[in-house]
Amino acid sequence: MAVSxxxxxxxxxxxxxxxxxxxxxxxxxxxxxxxxxxxxxxxEFGEKVGLGGTIAHGLSNMARMGRCIxxxxxxxxxxxxxxxxxxxxxxxxxxxxxxxxxxxxxEEDGKKSVTLEVWAENQDGAQILSKGMxxxxx
Amino acid sequence: MLRVIDHKFIGREYxxxxxxxxxxxxxxxxxxxxxxSPLIMDNEVGRASEYVDCIAPPAFASVYNLMGAAQLFxxxxxxxxxxMLVHGEQEFEFHKPVKPGDVITTKGRIVDIMEKGNxxxxxxxxxxxxxxxxxxxxGRATFVIRGGN
Numbered sequence: 001m002a003v004s005x006x007x008x009x010x011x012x013x014x015x016x017x018x019x020x021x022x023x024x025x026x027x028x029x030x031x032x033x034x035x036x037x038x039x040x041x042x043x044e045f046g047e048k049v050g051l052g053g054t055i056a057h058g059l060s061n062m063a064r065m066g067r068c069i070x071x072x073x074x075x076x077x078x079x080x081x082x083x084x085x086x087x088x089x090x091x092x093x094x095x096x097x098x099x100x101x102x103x104x105x106x107e108e109d110g111k112k113s114v115t116l117e118v119w120a121e122n123q124d125g126a127q128i129l130s131k132g133m134x135x136x137x138x
Numbered sequence: 139m140l141r142v143i144d145h146k147f148i149g150r151e152y153x154x155x156x157x158x159x160x161x162x163x164x165x166x167x168x169x170x171x172x173x174x175s176p177l178i179m180d181n182e183v184g185r186a187s188e189y190v191d192c193i194a195p196p197a198f199a200s201v202y203n204l205m206g207a208a209q210l211f212x213x214x215x216x217x218x219x220x221x222m223l224v225h226g227e228q229e230f231e232f233h234k235p236v237k238p239g240d241v242i243t244t245k246g247r248i249v250d251i252m253e254k255g256n257x258x259x260x261x262x263x264x265x266x267x268x269x270x271x272x273x274x275x276x277g278r279a280t281f282v283i284r285g286g287n
Contacts, residue, residue: 019172025170028169028170029170029171031166031170032166032167032169032170033167033170033200033201034201034205058225058228059197059200059204059225059228060170060171062197062200062228063167063170063171063173063195063197063200064171064172066195066196066197067171067172067173067195067197070173070175070195070196071173071175075175075177076173076175076177076178076193076194076195076196076235077177077188077189077193077196077235079196079232080231080232080233081229081230081231081232082196082229082230082232083227083228083229083230084227084228084229085226085227086224086225086226086227086228131227
């Protein structure tokens with residue numbers, strides 16, 4: 001376990017995760033997830049529908065947000081609840097930083113849980129994921 | 139003019155989907171998002187853990203929990219305006235980690251339909267259980283139809 005319940009304080013920020021997106025990463029995610037929607041894989045199509053090119057899969061942003069949380073916990077099996085709003089698209093060339101802050105910790109029925117506020121922003125400070133929440137068991 | 143999705147579709151259920159978790163498939167997904175946790179990637183570490191085997195990254199639910207949503211997207215009665223549909227929010231409750239060899243059955247249904255400003259919102263809930271009938275994951279997706287359906 002990378003972090004222990006006793007060492008966590010409300011207000012703590014978890015180590016941020018920065019990812020610089022490239023088109024190849026979107027193609028790889030398309031293959032891994034099975035989602036080949038053209039807005040993620042075809043630049044010309046993305047331009048035609050007014051997106052200015054391709055955009056990353058929203059769920060890939062969510063998955064990296066999850067990784068940021070479970071890397072901190074040290075165990076992907078301890079994420080119990082996870083919610084995000086997809087507020088803006090992330091595009092190849094963007095650097096997206098995933099962040100989280102502890103909002104609550106409690107011990108109930110022998111279960112130690114920590115709640116976090118989580119979000120992601122791009123290099124311009126625009127929120128890619130917002131109003132995110134995660135609950136982990138430590 | 140605002141065109142709304144008929145609220146009579148709240149409660150509408152879709153055909154269950156069945157998905158078997160593959161060891162290398164879940165790892166391919168993990169690698170695609172840069173997750174190199176040894177509990178996902180290393181059989182020895184997995185076997186020695188409380189899970190007795192490797193586990194899938196939680197976001198792999200994007201694959202097995204949401205695959206049934208295609209039925210909603212192409213539902214000839216609900217007739218969603220797919221050109222204007224965006225995935226607005228996603229929530230997952232993880233009740234039990236999923237592992238290679240798990241056969242996951244997921245049932246999806248429409249649980250809410252709302253109008254918010256110029257947009258129509260539809261909430262799709264999907265409940266995934268394993269072969270023993272244990273609930274593993276609940277997903278709730280909010281789809282937004284910009285400008286109304």
